[in-house]
Amino acid sequence: MVKRGAFIVFEGLDRSGKSTQVARLVESLNQSGEKAVGCRFPDRTTTTGKMIDSYLAQKSELDDHAIHLLFSANRWERSQAILADLEAGTTVVCDRYAFSGIAFSAVKGLSYTWCQSPDIGLPLPDLVLFLELAPAAAALRGGFGNERYETSEVQIAVKDMFERIGSDVGSERWKVLDAGRDVDAVEKDVRGRVEELLKKVEGPVGKLWA
Template sequence: MINSYLTKQSEADDAAMHLLFSANRWEKRAAMLERLNSGTTLIVDRYAHSGVAFTAAKGLPGLDTAWCRAPDVGLPAPDTVFFLDLSPEQAAERGGYGQERYETTDLQKKVRQAFGTLQDPSWVVVDAARSVETVQAEIAEESERILSRCEAGVPLGTLWPSA
């Protein structure tokens, strides 16, 4: 259902899809916590921030940022969010652009702006217009710094505790 929704193969209510993605994160919460508490590092692509940005960017009545964040309040918070920043125009130059439902220049501009409103000190904004090697090196360097900080005993937080 989720994959066919993302690839334009089916239609679904935007609020329902947002809640479905959140439900999937809650379903995995216990397993994530177990792994984190055992010392495993998790790398998660398109976590809650992505859902908030994409749903809120649609500008639909009632689906503002506060509403979009609410279903994920209390989930484990990432120690760091790597935001690979790339303009919609630059993304469109890459292969495969436009195959997913949300890969339109207008929506991508709104999504990029929505991500900007979610940024906090835990974010590392990476200029993704650079070479793959340069981006990879920056992420690797930042990851080592973050892993060292976590090994020193930084407690696990939760998403949006003040929401």
């Protein structure tokens, strides 16, 4: 039987460097002979992803509950493919996941437990790397874009919500990394933690919030 791949998720505020680190990790794993693929949520290419993209671009309005469920559906659409990759021995490195789902919806006033429910049973990440950056430092990395949620008010509230989520996930699985360092230093830290994880990944993929 092939050893299964690891499911690794990056979370963090906008401009904390998630996309860069996902790309670098996938490349360095592949170079060292470990099969790895990247993915990101929202996946804006699917039908639900196009509705989400239009909402984020502020071209359409949706009820807060409805958009929350669309983000969750967008993950469920991809979940079988993630499991298939993991079972085939490929490590999956994902840019945002269900934790962003709770953080951004709960700060709008939706119940935390209600926000968790539609994601119950999704593939459970083996490791969540939270790239921690003070909202003020994130703002210095470049102006905000025009998408919904790209305001310092939202980012500050979301950061606090991520702290609560991290403590619910538990420090075994949820690791906070200082994203204020230069990109290479963060990459080295990431690589070290992933190497530790790859040594101990075994058994079936778990289920989120179950």
